[in-house]
Amino acid sequence: MNDLAKTTLTSMEVAQMVGKEHKNLVRDIRRYCEHLNETKIELVEFFKESTYIDGKGESRPCFMVTKKGCEFIAHKLTGQKGTEFTARYINRFHEMEHELVTASPSEIPLGELASYLKAMDRVAHRQNLAPYKIAENFKKVSAQFGVKLTDDFVKVPEHKQMDLSDFADDKE
Template sequence: MNNLTVFNRDGQLYTDSREVAEMIGKDHAHLMRDITGYIEVLNQSKIGFVDFFKKSGYKDAKGEERPCYNITKKGCEFVANKLTGEKGIIFTAAYVNAFHYMEDKLAGKPTKPKKISLASFNHLLEINVRQMKAANQPATRIASWTNGMTREVLAPFGIDVPALPDAVPTTYDATEMAKKLGVYSKSGNPHPQPITAIIKKVGLAPGETFTTETTVHRGGKDVPDVRYAGSVLDKVHKWLDAEGWPNPIVLGKKYSVVYKERH
């Protein structure tokens, strides 16, 4: 279900809690319980709940009376604030579109989709940020997902959200690894030689090494600049941990090192 029915009751626009429950994938009884909790909080704060929710009822298939709530646009925003991820985004877009459609219809305006308000758009962004912080996944992966979802949902409203550029993997050369791990020479500079020796010791998997532009060294010889994937940095770190951060590092040669604060 991707559309909400909005109706006019005594000059106030509402949607039905049963439709809201279906759209957000929640059992209606559970949503009723949540709304009852919201009303209790509003009452304790001396904020009238009638601007958000109104008690109502319906007859079930057996003809028995069942409770439900009529939910205003403000009430829908209240419900949406408790949601995260895809459900929150889709529900927010749906209720904004449905209420705008009915408002335009009652005002005698053309009932074409209306651009989403800035406040609602900001709400969508807040949902995305909350999702990124809550999810136990890499931020780049979550950012890509939320960006794609936001683009898809907001496109019908005429809002063009720029796509994120493809994520560029973080790579390191041996000197940068030495600095990250705090492996320095006695002269006080990052010490790439022992890092390179450790890399040879632990081995590389396919795709863990990258050759960039060459650098001209003494004698006019072009030497490729080799960079390594972040996983190689992890391997070197684990090797140092396993060996107890030795000094010197002995791998064919002896490398005297000074360990400093890691970056």
């Protein structure tokens, strides 16, 4: 739940942002979930059912709303309300992303680092980066997160190690 909380908003926060009673937003989200289920679209990409403890100490239903879920809700709203909510959730997710980026390495879960490196690897391969360049990038990111890799982790090909100043003497 801790990792999820860093990348989602609670339906209570969303209800406050859109100016709706929480119970009405929960009702709407349940309806969205039914529609998504019918089309076999993964709910967890948008909403994850959860609970919270209210002021009386009782457990109440709520949802953890992902960025996609907020976008989904925003598309259902029109006019001033829709514009206002879109701006608020965008700002809120940017705040959360900034908190994750500025967190100390010990606060970043290893699974999140692994996911980031995997995504970075896909991009690097799509861009046809040389393997040693991919390794250099991995080493830099790993170091930023406090993960030490051996000095010989990056092996630069010999043809990239040649110094052109060696050939300057031949021209004279």
